[in-house]
Amino acid sequence: MPRTTETHVRSxxxxxxxxxxxxxxxxxxxxxxxxxxxxxxxxxxxQVLTSAMTGNTALLGLxxxxxxxxxxxxxxxxxxxxxxxVALAARVLPLDPRRAxxxxxxxxxxxxxxxxxxxxxxxxxxxGGWLVCMIGCASVAMGMQSVAARQIGREGIPTVVFTSTxxxxxxxxxxxxxxxxxxxxxxxxxxxxVFGIYLLGAVAAGGLLLMAPALAVGMPLAAVLLGxxxxxxxxxxxxxAR
Numbered sequence: 001m002p003r004t005t006e007t008h009v010r011s012x013x014x015x016x017x018x019x020x021x022x023x024x025x026x027x028x029x030x031x032x033x034x035x036x037x038x039x040x041x042x043x044x045x046x047q048v049l050t051s052a053m054t055g056n057t058a059l060l061g062l063x064x065x066x067x068x069x070x071x072x073x074x075x076x077x078x079x080x081x082x083x084x085x086v087a088l089a090a091r092v093l094p095l096d097p098r099r100a101x102x103x104x105x106x107x108x109x110x111x112x113x114x115x116x117x118x119x120x121x122x123x124x125x126x127x128g129g130w131l132v133c134m135i136g137c138a139s140v141a142m143g144m145q146s147v148a149a150r151q152i153g154r155e156g157i158p159t160v161v162f163t164s165t166x167x168x169x170x171x172x173x174x175x176x177x178x179x180x181x182x183x184x185x186x187x188x189x190x191x192x193x194v195f196g197i198y199l200l201g202a203v204a205a206g207g208l209l210l211m212a213p214a215l216a217v218g219m220p221l222a223a224v225l226l227g228x229x230x231x232x233x234x235x236x237x238x239x240x241a242r
Contacts (some may be wrong), residue, residue, distance in 0.1 A: 023152045026152055026195060026198040033227070034142055035141055035202040037220045042106070045124065063075060070127075077136065081135065082139045086147055087143075101148055109225055113142070118134050205219055
């Protein structure tokens, strides 16, 4: 490739990478879904986290260490349900690769609809099968979302786990070589965008739980439904993950 052409291609790539498009908006909506599910489950479903499995594993270990075996069961069940969601997404996505993202979001929305439906019928159950049902539905949905987000075409930008994302953001800002790389800066900006939206979603869910709990419980479903509508309008929403 001639040098001028190569330079032009790189310039075009950098320009395209700087543009925030509908894929970034879709990632933001999914981040809202996961933050809402985490806040609701932690505050009202026996302090279980349904998307942050690192923290949930720590809570599982803590409960086991202190002999709180019922709490350990809830955390362990959330972990298993999340794994089931990932496995289910792995089975669903290859069925129709051209509509992989839309199919995964539909299934996720179905689980979140059951999550909301149980709350509207039973409130926040403190024990028993309905509590297990709510924890399971939210965790399966978040497991599916973790896989579905990879179909959006934004490599390295998750919507359910942000510890490694925060590390990447700081490295991009603090490491001189990365700070001078335009693509690395854009990637860090996108990661910071989704991380910030997750935080704002948690703030919104916390406030809604005080004023209108049903809206807080329905927030993950609403965000996913909006994401589905947006995905159907995206010309490249069917791009497979790398």
